[in-house]
Amino acid sequence: MTASYTPMMEQYRDIKSKHPNEILFFRLGDFYEMFFEDAELAARELEITLTSREGGHNIRVPMCGVPYHAVESYITKLINKGYKVAICEQVEDPKQTKGIVRREVIKIITPGTILSELLLSETGNNYLVLLYEEDDTISLSAADISTGECLWTLFAGNSRLTAVCDQLFRLMPSELVTVGKIHSLDTISSFVSQRIPSCAQTTLVVDDVTQAEQLPQRHFSPEELPGNPCVLSSLGYLLYYLHYTVKNDLSHINRLINLDTKEYLVLDAATLRNLEITRNMRDGGRKDTLLSVLDFTKTAMGGRLLKKWMEFPLINPLQIIRRQDAIEEFVQKPTLREQMIEELGKIYDFERIMTRIEVGTASARDLVSLKASLAVLPAIKERLNSCGAKFWLDINLSLNTHANVVNMIAAAIVDNPPLSVREGNIIRQGYDLELDELRSLARDSKQLIQEMEAKEREITGIKSLKVGYNKIFGYYIEVTHANSAAVPPNYVRKQTLVNAERYITPELKDFETKILGAQEKIVNIEYQLFLTIRDYIKERLQDIQLTARQIAQLDVITGLAEAAARYNYVRPQLNHNSEIIVKDGRHPVVERLLKREMFVPNDTTLNHNDSEIMIITGPNMAGKSTYMRQVALLTLMAQTGSFIPVREASICTVDRIFTRVGASDDLATGQSTFMVEMNEVAQIVKYASARSLIILDEIGRGTSTFDGMSIARAVVEYIRDKVGAKTLFATHYHELTDLADTSRVIKNYSIAVKERGSDIVFLRRIVPGGADKSYGIHVAQLAGLPKRIIERAQQVLQELEASKSIVSVSQQSREQIAATSTITPVSLFSSSVADEILTIDILSTTPLEALNILYRLQNKARKETGSI
Known part of the structure; x- marks a missing residue:
């Protein structure tokens, strides 16, 4: 048997059937109510009380509700949890409707369609x-x-x-x-x-x-x-x-x-993540990102645009130079820059205010904020009059001050209006004559009652006559029974009391109608005036949107100039020689995090002639990853138009930046650290071009020594022979340094290390030549491993080096290799003794010198093999 519900519940069920995927907020009086499954779900997620309601014929249905004036906070909770909410409002006046008030869904709020300031990030887009x-x-x-x-x-x-x-x-x-x-x-x-x-x-x-x-x-x-x-x-x-x-x-x-990807430097997901450009790898926030370092914007619009510029850097040198010229002018004019920063600080997010005006959700406070923002524009134009860069000239020429909008809001809206536009007190005195009269009537009603009371006493001669008011009967004239004989014939009896009678007169009735209707009329007139003003502004929507975009650009450039001045950044030169040349480059984020030490700058030379691939060796924690990220970030900054932390630089534009940095896994999809690494490397070699910049850190570490080194060597050779991209390749496989011996475009570099007995100091300098040690045990000691572990590790290392157990191959295996292959076996570990012997000029060495050399080499060999 089908349940029979009340007409109101049937209305709810009908509307809900059209919105099965949303939680239906059903307006009933001062509350939004939810029923059935929606009520059970909302009560659980919002942690509010689940009750029930009579649904018809003794059927009780689950119900919960939230007050309409606090609905935003509840919707925020649901949207943040991934739900969608359909708002169902009364679309008829209950006073003028017989039966069920008609209701309709007026909007559906989803994570991608929110407009509430509570839900939106001020400096991020909501796409x-x-x-x-x-x-x-x-x-x-x-x-x-x-x-x-x-x-x-x-x-x-x-x-x-x-x-x-x-x-x-x-x-x-x-x-x-x-x-x-x-x-x-x-x-x-x-x-x-x-x-x-x-x-x-x-x-x-x-x-x-x-x-x-x-x-x-x-x-x-x-x-x-x-x-x-x-x-x-x-x-x-x-x-x-x-x-x-x-x-x-x-x-x-x-x-x-x-x-269009042809117009922007392409950054894939791995690069955006690894370089921590706008989101850090720790929690996805802005802290310790390149964005956090460069963001000196003062407006929400500028903050959003800066993020876009950093995620979509330019490729066209002319567009980059246009930004550079504007930044340079503001760096050279600190007073002008400071004045502009001060003016920008007065501007609200009027780009989003215009959206709220367009969709009909703007408040009077939004209009006041819009007025305050637009009122700053004449001062900004005046500042720009002294600028010569084309960027500033274009902004100044097209920047509209919207004086008509400013004047209208200033004349109509009070300085501190209430949040709701349906409660009155938003329109200024003197803006509308009818409104002023009604306000005067409402404000002076008490005095008018006193004047009417005095007048009636004089006419009737009844000194005790009173004019009063209550919510049930309205306004009345009260006369005691003792004076009833003096009541004029135009008095109409309204109520009888124990000791008195209450009357009404035509004059008092008219007064009552005016007074009681005045407040309602005031609210309605104010709301209609507000709508008229809002519509006037809406007609100028596109022009004001354009102004918002211009202010955003102005804000970003001003902020980048402030960063350049504050951090001692330099304008990089752009070249067409496919070169990246950096003198004393610094990592823009790391140098800001250092508190007690200076950042050690480094040079970089990458080109297609004699330094296309830099193979960088050296110990962990010495700065290889920082250095490589630094080169990538400096290139990216240059292509956004920003100045960069260098002594000088000449940089070509690159089409893509690829990075493979650090170790991570993706266990949710069943991918190990090594599989993730190989996937990223595969994407790099597949999509990189000769115009790209590649950053590869420790390829092949997730597998055995021989497999890892083989893959690393093969990747370098493939990039050299097939891709031709400018590449920074950090590795612990020192054997790869021999690639530079046979290739003109490969150069070896290492991290300088200073040894003091058993201690080491990382100098953080990139120097020509390969490293011959990894210093892994030293790094472990710095990390705080127990002394016993460190001593045991040193013992094992000495034993392995002495026996050559890692790389030793039996004579039989060597004979098999020689019989089946023409490839010459290569030792995985170089020897400094052997290297020195190879440099001795035997024919010019005297017997005494030879004896001294032999003695020194023998002692050195003993140290390396752990024999002493």
């Missing part, structure tokens, strides 16, 4: 990404509805899956939507789950394909629209989803950007 595949081509479309940005890019060929994952890692979406069939979707979903765990994943079913196909033309100009049908479909489905959830015209999404 919703949609993937659509057609004919082995994947189109990625993304939008941040809080700022109005819309991006697209297209991936084709065998590398499309990797490229999609890399782009997702750069954008860090909060929600990923897929449409139709996508090959390798499981791989993409697994990557998102592992690398972007906070990203919600949604499958979209498009009910009206025709409507979706028409949406791009409504939002973007014809010259912005791509010709590729796959991209157009992707954009249409993205906008369709946004309209379905936000339920607004979304006219603020009006600018389309193509993320």
Whole structure:
């Protein structure tokens, strides 16, 4: 038997049936209520009381609720946990409706469509990404509805899956939507789950394909629209989803950007992670990242743009130089820079304020913040009048001060309005005549009552007559029974008391109507005036959005100039010789973390002539990884237009930076440290070009010595012969240094070490030549291993070196090798004694000198073999 519910519960069930994947917040009076499974889920997740309600015919249904005025905090909790929320409001006035008030879902809040300031990162974008595949081509479309940005890019060929994952890692979406069939979707979903765990994943079913196909033309100009049908479909489905959830015209999404990989330095997911450019590897936060060092922006808009610039560095030298010229001018004009920083500090996030104005959620406080922000622009333009760099000239020329908007808000909105726009007290006195009259009436009502009371006493002669008010009967004239004979005929009896009668007069009734309706009218008039002002600003949406983007650029350049001045950064020169030449380069992050010591700078020379591959040997903890990351970060900074921490530098633009640094595993997908390492190396050698920069650290350590060294050597040779990329290759396999003997483009470098007896000091300097020791036991001692372990390790090392057990091969094995191969056996460990013997000029050495040499070499050999 089918349960029979109350009309209100049937209304709820009908609406809920259309939103099975969202938690339905159903408005009842001053609360949003949830019922059935939604109530049980919300009560558990929000830790609120689960009750029940009569549903009809003695059926009780689970129920919980939250007050409407505090709903944002509860929605925030649910969205952060990956849920979606549908807001169902009353769309009719209950006072004018008979029966059930009509309700509709006015918006659906998902992780990718949030607009609440509580949920949004101030300096980060909140992207919703949609993937659509057609004919082995994947189109990625993304939008941040809080700022109005819309991006697209297209991936084709065998590398499309990797490229999609890399782009997702750069954008860090909060929600990923897929449409139709996508090959390798499981791989993409697994990557998102592992690398972007906070990203919600949604499958979209498009009910009206025709409507979706028409949406791009409504939002973007014809010259912005791509010709590729796959991209157009992707954009249409993205906008369709946004309209379905936000339920607004979304006219603020009006600018389309193509993320063309040919225009940007490509950073894959591994490089972004390893170099800790905008997120650290520890917890994904900003602390101790390159972004945290360079971010001197003063506005939220500038903070978001700086992050984009660092994740999408430029390739075009002219665009880089344009930024450099602007930074240089502000470095050379410290007073102007300081003044600009001060002005920027007064600007609110009016890019997102304009979005709230467009979707109808802006408050009066938002308008006051917009006014304060735009009011700064004349001073900024005045500062820019003294600038000569083309970047500043272009900004100044196109920067609109929007004086009309500033003046309107200043004239209409009070300085400190309440948060709600439906409670009054937001419009200034003197802005609207009718509003002023009503306010005067409401404010002076007490005095008017006293004047009316005095007037009636004089007319009737009743000295004890009183004019009063209560909530049930309204305004009244009260006369004691003793004076009832003096009551005028125009008095109408309203209520009888024990000792008195209460009356009403036409004049008092009119007064009551005015007074009681005044406050309600005041609130309604103020709200309508607010809507008029908001609509006026909305008409200028695109112009103010453009201003917001210009302020963001101005803020980023000013901040980079501040970083350059504060940290003693230098403008790098750009060259077309495919060279990276750095003099006294410093790691931009590490040098900021050092408190009690100076950072040791180092030089770098990379080119395609005689230093294409740098093989770097030396002990752990000596600075190899820091040095290699440093070169990559300096190159990246240069291509964002930033100045860099060097004495001088000449850098060519690179198309990609690849890094394989450190040891990590991916146990969730069953990949060991070594497998992760090999996967990353495979991606590097597959996609790198002669214009790329490759950073490889300790390839082959996750397997046996012979396997690891063989792989490392093969990788270096492949890069040398097939790729031709500028490469920094750090290794513990000293045997690889012999590659420099047979190749013009390979150079050996090592970390300088100073020995003091049994102690060592890492000098942090990169010097020409290879290292002949790893100093592993010394590093273990520095790490704090117990003395007994250190002593035992030294003993074992001496035994191994004495017996040559690691590399010894039986005579029989050697004979077999000689019989089956023409390859000459190579010792895995070099000997300093042998090296010195090879340098002796025997023919010119006297017998006495030869005897001294022999004595010295014998002592040295004893030390190396542990015989003494």
